[in-house]
Amino acid sequence: MIPVTLEHYLIVSVLMFSLGLAGVMLRRNALVVFMSLELMLNASNLALVAFSRFNGNLHGQIFVFFIITVAAAEVAVGLAIIVALFRRRQTVQVDEINSMRL
Amino acid sequence: MQDQLFWFFSIAMLLSGVLVVLGRNPVTSALFLVLSLFFMAGLFVLLEAYFLAIIQILVYAGAVIVLFLFVIMLLDLKTENVRQFKRFGAGGALLVAGALAWKLASVVMAMPAADAKPVVGTTEAMGKLLFTQYLLPFEVTSVLLLIAMVGVVSLSRKETK
Numbered sequence: 001m002i003p004v005t006l007e008h009y010l011i012v013s014v015l016m017f018s019l020g021l022a023g024v025m026l027r028r029n030a031l032v033v034f035m036s037l038e039l040m041l042n043a044s045n046l047a048l049v050a051f052s053r054f055n056g057n058l059h060g061q062i063f064v065f066f067i068i069t070v071a072a073a074e075v076a077v078g079l080a081i082i083v084a085l086f087r088r089r090q091t092v093q094v095d096e097i098n099s100m101r102l
Numbered sequence: 103m104q105d106q107l108f109w110f111f112s113i114a115m116l117l118s119g120v121l122v123v124l125g126r127n128p129v130t131s132a133l134f135l136v137l138s139l140f141f142m143a144g145l146f147v148l149l150e151a152y153f154l155a156i157i158q159i160l161v162y163a164g165a166v167i168v169l170f171l172f173v174i175m176l177l178d179l180k181t182e183n184v185r186q187f188k189r190f191g192a193g194g195a196l197l198v199a200g201a202l203a204w205k206l207a208s209v210v211m212a213m214p215a216a217d218a219k220p221v222v223g224t225t226e227a228m229g230k231l232l233f234t235q236y237l238l239p240f241e242v243t244s245v246l247l248l249i250a251m252v253g254v255v256s257l258s259r260k261e262t263k
Contacts (some may be wrong), residue, residue, distance in 0.1 A: 005110045010114040010210040018203035023123035025195035031128045035135050039119050042142050049190050053149040056219025058227055061151050068161050069243050073250035075166050079173045080257040086177050
């Protein structure tokens with residue numbers, strides 16, 4: 001079996017990112033779109049941790065730490081927006097939200 | 103052993119990612135997202151980022167997913183009875199995602215090979231870095247969290263007028 005190198009981790013990260021992108025474009029449910037966004041964020045985290053490991057310094061891991069923090073804040077705000085939207089429109093399907101009027 | 107674990111974690115992570123995207127019920131999607139993030143934490147352990155693995159589990163499984171499930175159950179969504187992919191849109195989405203994956207993979211393949219270098223004392227060293235070189239971003243992040251909290255409270259408040 002070939003040894004696992006940096007490329008393997010990066011390819012996994014690439015696949016994960018594309019999967020998240022496909023989810024964002026495929027799904028109509030705003031919540032699932034949001035989960036796919038989380039997948040994309042995590043894919044970039046994996047790439048950064050792999051780079052950090054194979055460069056022998058910790059700057060990549062510090063970056064991931066900040067990304068996780070910002071992602072948590074982003075999830076809280078995004079879900080609050082979805083809840084506010086649902087109160088107005090009684091739907092979370094993104095293709096039914098096609099007007100900027102309240 | 104480590105190589106087998108890498109294959110196990112990454113294949114399981116990608117499979118549960120696929121199930122997140124394809125799941126019909128948002129609750130199952132959320133639960134497969136937790137599973138996917140757990141396997142990601144396993145990959146972090148393999149990369150000797152122990153602190154981040156713990157943070158990943160605590161923040162995502164402990165906070166983010168709870169928030170997701172709470173909102174899904176609060177909104178009381180009906181499950182989608184028909185799979186709502188339009189053929190043209192789905193084809194276009196898969197095409198774009200596939201093109202991106204192919205392009206990024208070709209960039210990765212063109213990179214020079216690198217050897218794993220040992221990283222010593224990750225948690226302690228990370229703390230040192232965080233409070234010396236990255237002190238300003240660290241403090242700015244706390245302000246960002248405060249702003250997010252205020253924003254969430256004002257967004258989700260019921261209008262009293």
